[in-house]
Amino acid sequence: MKGVSEVLGRRAESVKLQTVIFAAFFSAALLFLLLLAAGLLLRFGAITTQLVEEDTMRMVLQVNHLLDDHLREIMSLSDTLYYQVVKDEELEDGERTELFRLLCQENDDIASGAVLFDHQGRILSSWPHSQLRRNAEPREEGWYREAMVQPENLHFSSPYVQNLFDDQEDYRWVISVSQAVQITRQGRTEKGILLVDTNYTSLRQLLSGVELPNGGYVYLMDADGELISHPWQQLIYSGIREENHLAAAGYADGVHYESWQDQNRMVVVRTVGYTGWKLVGVVGEEGLGWQNMQLLPFAVSLLLFVSCLLAVLISRIAALVTDPIRRLERAVKQIESGVLDLEIRAEGSYEVRRLSSAISAMVATLRRLMEDIRRQERAKRRSDLDVLQSQINPHFLYNTLDSVVWMTEAGRTEEAVEMVSALAKLFRISLSEGRSEIPLERELEHARNYLAIQKIRYRSTFSASITAQPGTEELPVVKLVIQPILENALYHGIDPMEEENHIQVRAYLEGEDLLIDISDDGRGMRPEVAATLLDESKPWKKSKGSGVGVRNVHQRLRLTYGEGYGVTIFSEPDEGTLVRLRLPARRAEEEREEGASHEEG
Amino acid sequence: MKKGKKGLFQSILLVLLGLLVLLSMVPFQPREPETLEISVLFLQRDSGLWDNIRLGMEQAAADQGAELRFLSVSYDGEETDGAQLLLREAADGTDAVIIAPAIEQELEPILEEASANCPILTFSQGMDHTLLDFSPGGEEVSRMLINMALEDGREGTFLLLSESGTGLDDQRVIFAESYLRQQGIEPVRLSVRQNESRRLARTLETMDPDCVICPEAGLTYALCQHWMKEQESAPDYRFYGMGVTEPAARCLESGVIRGLVGWSDYASGYLICESAALAARGKEIEWEGELPLYAIGKEELDERSYQKLFFPVLP
Missing domain, CATH: 3.40.50.2300 (Response regulator)
Incomplete structure (x- = not known):
């Protein structure tokens, strides 16, 4: 469990902001959408169900009214037969029968016949049948018994095949309406039963045309659940179909929901007045809108469409928010890798723009600070080298002064004066009012003075020439860069006492650069040895003119002018050495302008 | 390029789903099956x-x-x-x-x-x-008819009536013959044509059987129709037939015949x-x-459950 949470935690850490925003917004939107859809669907379902309930109830009530009218007509006929025919004491049985015929024929849509029985079940008047079937016993019929038991009421039987009379042509289904009557015959009043057989077909036709909304149907049953009329009545009688009428017989008036044969359905029950019959409207599941085949595809496709639209929109919004942050992140990565000269665009939201500006400012500060540090470092190093370079070797000074003393004592005053004069110039140029750069002309003069001192001191016979390409005299150069090379040439390159040895200093231009070649035709050295002289990783050999001066010059040139400048040594054994100084050929004015622009930056 | 493809895919998907929504709004009418x-x-x-x-x-x-x-x-x-x-x-x-x-x-x-x-x-x-x-199979019809007849009496001549040319009823008669023999009764067989009901009634009278068993609905119907038309020619033998038709029910009700076997x-x-x-x-x-098959006597005819089966409520 802990491992899983760790993995999830690690995965969560690597999830992109855009994904997080998308997931959060889309989940919330989808949840909202689903809740809304579910709410609307439920509400729609409830409204649909309510409408179906109301429609069904309205329809059932209308049918109930029609049925009520139909039954009232039957009751009215029965009452007419009783009060206007049966109660008429003056009428004979035959006259009653004739009136029965007239009234029944006039109302043949509701009645198929009428019979008056005496209290022993004998026919007194009857139409259209006149004779009971052999062994028929009307007193055992339900309608007879009920009328006898409750003489104050009219009784409606459930449908049955009338099979009481001998002269019936067919087996006709009827609903019998019976009531107890008082018969006055020959001055005597006795109890009897008036039977009216209703036209069952007209009652069925009244209900057969009724169709409820959404494929529902209506059926009629008596209070005990015996079917009176049903669209599939004969199929139910035959056992091919089934109906839940016995359960419905127990329902009170109103709307009920039941599950029947694996289907939920709505049942609307309405009791028909007087008879106790129940009119039942049934609407199946498909009619209630619970499984609306129209609504479901629409809802699903709309939900899919809106979900995809939301996904696209949220994805775009997330990208809009996160793209500037991602660009900023890439910029920060570049800064991490040392790239400081990049442009960070301030875009996106207010916070991101502020962050971009802050990072830009930070980068600028960092860049400036690093530049400052680098410059300071460079200046310090150059200063150190300058100091080192500007220090006149005490041995050289001692030896020179010793030579001056020696020459003075020897009366070689002119040479002494010359030497002292050269030494003085040497020092003046060395100082150069504290400037690090001096014109080439003065640097060359410094070299001449040095060579002059050395020549006097060693009484050397070596020759030396110093030349400069015209136009280069005024070019500024870092001071005291030639003298260390000359010192090396004197100590290691040539034998100063040899007449044939020659040292040449030549300054000239090459493209944009000023080159100063210091060459000698002395012993020379192997190129690998020459290469080690400038290699800073190699330790210095503390000896007189051991090349420290050359390396010092090389570093000073590079510090002052950059990596592309410095010292190059060309040497072959017994062929001499050429030390080339490469400097930028910049005028003093240019230098000043450049310096000014650096300061402004 | 990748973003462009993604955008195109999203647009196509949205258009398709939009079309689906429009399609789902078209009223759906289930196709009426062909008549x-x-x-x-x-x-x-x-x-x-x-x-x-x-x-x-x-x-x-x-x-x-x-x-x-x-x-x-x-x-x-x-x-x-x-x-x-x-x-x-x-x-x-x-x-x-x-x-x-x-x-x-x-x-x-x-x-x-x-x-x-x-x-x-x-x-x-x-x-x-x-x-x-x-x-139901012929055996079941025959068995029920014979059982009804045997309940009313085992004495006298039992005549099995069948219509010539209908193999089905032949089967029923063959089984009835066998079943009666099992009951210790040797029946007489008579095979006739249905369109001669009057002559058949006379033939039956001439043969003077005590019990006639007819496991064929057409023949039962024809005889009952004849008897209802000419009531004086009602048989003085017990008749058990097949099929609850109106003439047969009338005959049963009036006692002309003794029993019927029928289905709905x-x-x-x-x-x-x-x-x-x-x-x-x-x-x-x-x-x-x-x-299901039902054996119906005179008493059953008045029962509401039988009425429901054999006298259909007109739609």
């Missing part, structure tokens, strides 16, 4: 026998969206034109054919040929090349027509099993 034509072949003389079956068939046709064509087959005393009619109907492209029991046996040789074009349905069990068998003709008509429509649409026929 079927179902031909019913029956013997002209049996039309009265077919009243309740016809009611059931008409109800099933209305429920299944079918039109019924009742084709009466004429009978000249020797043979019918049923074979010709059946082949013609099958060739003319009727969707299904229902064959009345009285001509099943005669048409059996051509059922294979006719059923190549459309489903053929018969009422009786054991017919080859038909799709539906739901009538309405239900049989409904089931066979419903099955024909399902078969024509290539659907599975759902009904399995047999319709």
Whole structure:
């Protein structure tokens, strides 16, 4: 469990902001959408169900009214037969029968016949049948018994095949309406039963045309659940179909929901007045809108469409928010890798723009600070080298002064004066009012003075020439860069006492650069040895003119002018050495302008 | 490039889903199944026998969206034109054919040929090349009739009546003969033609049996119709027949005959027509099993449950 949470935690850490925003917004939107859809669907379902309930109830009530009218007509006929025919004491049985015929024929849509029985079940008047079937016993019929038991009421039987009379042509289904009557015959009043057989077909036709909304149907049953009329009545009688009428017989008036044969359905029950019959409207599941085949595809496709639209929109919004942050992140990565000269665009939201500006400012500060540090470092190093370079070797000074003393004592005053004069110039140029750069002309003069001192001191016979390409005299150069090379040439390159040895200093231009070649035709050295002289990783050999001066010059040139400048040594054994100084050929004015622009930056 | 492809995909998806939404808004009307034509072949003389079956068939046709064509087959005393009619109907492209029991046996040789074009349905069990068998077997009918007769008395001559030319009833009579023998009674057999009911009634009187058992509905119907028409010729022997028709019920009610064995003709008509429509649409026929048989005496006729079965409520 802990491992899983760790993995999830690690995965969560690597999830992109855009994904997080998308997931959060889309989940919330989808949840909202689903809740809304579910709410609307439920509400729609409830409204649909309510409408179906109301429609069904309205329809059932209308049918109930029609049925009520139909039954009232039957009751009215029965009452007419009783009060206007049966109660008429003056009428004979035959006259009653004739009136029965007239009234029944006039109302043949509701009645198929009428019979008056005496209290022993004998026919007194009857139409259209006149004779009971052999062994028929009307007193055992339900309608007879009920009328006898409750003489104050009219009784409606459930449908049955009338099979009481001998002269019936067919087996006709009827609903019998019976009531107890008082018969006055020959001055005597006795109890009897008036039977009216209703036209069952007209009652069925009244209900057969009724169709409820959404494929529902209506059926009629008596209070005990015996079917009176049903669209599939004969199929139910035959056992091919089934109906839940016995359960419905127990329902009170109103709307009920039941599950029947694996289907939920709505049942609307309405009791028909007087008879106790129940009119039942049934609407199946498909009619209630619970499984609306129209609504479901629409809802699903709309939900899919809106979900995809939301996904696209949220994805775009997330990208809009996160793209500037991602660009900023890439910029920060570049800064991490040392790239400081990049442009960070301030875009996106207010916070991101502020962050971009802050990072830009930070980068600028960092860049400036690093530049400052680098410059300071460079200046310090150059200063150190300058100091080192500007220090006149005490041995050289001692030896020179010793030579001056020696020459003075020897009366070689002119040479002494010359030497002292050269030494003085040497020092003046060395100082150069504290400037690090001096014109080439003065640097060359410094070299001449040095060579002059050395020549006097060693009484050397070596020759030396110093030349400069015209136009280069005024070019500024870092001071005291030639003298260390000359010192090396004197100590290691040539034998100063040899007449044939020659040292040449030549300054000239090459493209944009000023080159100063210091060459000698002395012993020379192997190129690998020459290469080690400038290699800073190699330790210095503390000896007189051991090349420290050359390396010092090389570093000073590079510090002052950059990596592309410095010292190059060309040497072959017994062929001499050429030390080339490469400097930028910049005028003093240019230098000043450049310096000014650096300061402004 | 990747973003462009993604955007294009999203746009196409949205357009497709939008079209789906529009499509789902188009009102959906389930297609009404095509009206079927179902031909019913029956013997002209049996039309009265077919009243309740016809009611059931008409109800099933209305429920299944079918039109019924009742084709009466004429009978000249020797043979019918049923074979010709059946082949013609099958060739003319009727969707299904229902064959009345009285001509099943005669048409059996051509059922294979006719059923190549459309489903053929018969009422009786054991017919080859038909799709539906739901009538009770002949043995059951015979057994019930004999049991009713034996309950009323075992004495005297028992005559088994069958119609010549109908193999089905022959089967019933053969079983009845065997069953009576098992009961220790040696029956007499009489095979007659149905269109001679008056002569048959006289023949029966001449033969003077004590009990007549007729396991064939057409013959029972014809005799009962004769007796109802000419009431003075009512038999003085016990008669037990097959099929609850109006003349038979009248005879039973009036005591002319003693008992009937029958099923719900309405239900049989409904089931066979419903099955024909399902078969024509290539659907599975759902009904399995047999319709129940009932033995009905005079007393049962007044019972509401029997009335519901044998006297259909008109739609």
